[in-house]
Amino acid sequence: MTHPVALVTGAARGQGAAIVARLHADGFRVAACDLLTDELLASTAQYAHGVLALELDVTSEAQWHAAVAATIEGFGALSALVNNAGVLHRAAIADETAAGFENSWRVNCLGPFLGIRAALPHLTEAESASIVNTCSTSAIRPFPNHSAYGSSKWALRGLTQAAAVELAPAGIRVNAVFPGPIATPMLDERTQDRLAQTSGRLGTPAEVADAVAFLVSANASFITGSEMVIDGGQILRIG
Template sequence: MTDRVALVTGAARGQGAAIVERLRAEGFRVAAGDVRIEELKTNVQGSGEDVIAVELDVTSAPQWADAVRATVERFGTLSTLINNAGVLHRASLDAETPEGFEGSWRFNCLGPFLGIQAALPELRRAEGAAIVNTVSTGAIRPFPNHAAYGSSKWALRGLTQAVAAELAPDGIRVNAVFPGPIATPMLDDTTQSRLSATFGRLGEPAEVANVVAFLVSDKASFMTGSEIVVDGGQCLRIG
């Protein structure tokens, strides 16, 4: 497993931090990327030589290029890309702004596209290369006041499928995980309490990380273009 190197976005907290730890447990070396660089550096202190912190605004093509370069300079390769970073933006249709709508799309869809494009030369050289995109149950079921977020995640779902089809001949697997209500800082306390009352409990970041680790492992070697929902039955229970 020493040739397994992952770049994980949104790694300073929540699901991203859990994914970093889970991949490390599987023998990956990890470049942890996040725009919250000071928080990220604090979190990875003491993690040893197999983790580096990389400042990364996923909407910036130059920062993606720098992140990939830093990963390869440190670890010699890049075999795995986890596009986990995302923003949750809520607004009613009449209150939404062009800036708010576009911002969701830039972060939730353009960011993963830029990452795939930046990492592609290295992924093509790596054995067992894999990409996992964090989508959302918002790309399965509609939620009021989520026009920007939901549509950006639907776009990411479509991007995942298109990239999986295009990269299949290269042997690069591209899959998606669809988290539902997960206990992360993305959800404020009021929202977490409401969702817990509705669904019994929230999911834990580690429960999403376990699925990501499976998708990038050899156990999922015949899976590409697949979508795995991790939502505690949320999509089944909403009418």
């Protein structure tokens, strides 16, 4: 294999699109996956080669297997998995619904689990294999009206640690990034303005992508089970 190969979820926009761009620039072949197919095709049209756009609902085990198979068919291997897809759902506990709560968990935690399972046979065969999960500062510090989102990210944090321990003997490193206030379409303009006032500024998707690129690189070859917070000090300032 002359180029490392990464599969990135939630790749149509925001952090995911930035991760695709950074890994491609670093010499990766990238399977860019998202449920938002129109936006995905638009964001990946800039690449003449080395990026494969794939439709993927991360809550579907069948679609995960199809996406991994297409990646292997297109690039011949898979050496890195970036579980970046997620949904931000806010509601007070009194107003939360079972459906809303469950959907957050299905996308934010079940999705990465299904991805790890689908990719595992190929990651085991790869040299310097790596998994990076996108958690959140909500998995470090609680925020009001985030019971579904926060608890799902806490679960993903736990899954990251469990996978890091279990997969270490196979040579697969598993780490997580914990973005704080990042300027992405996940946050509406009003929320971005509020967070910018309390945090000084918002982070950029490229700053998250830089962290992911480090964690999947040979420079992080002795790092697993790590939790990299990318929040400009947000969790230190909020009282």
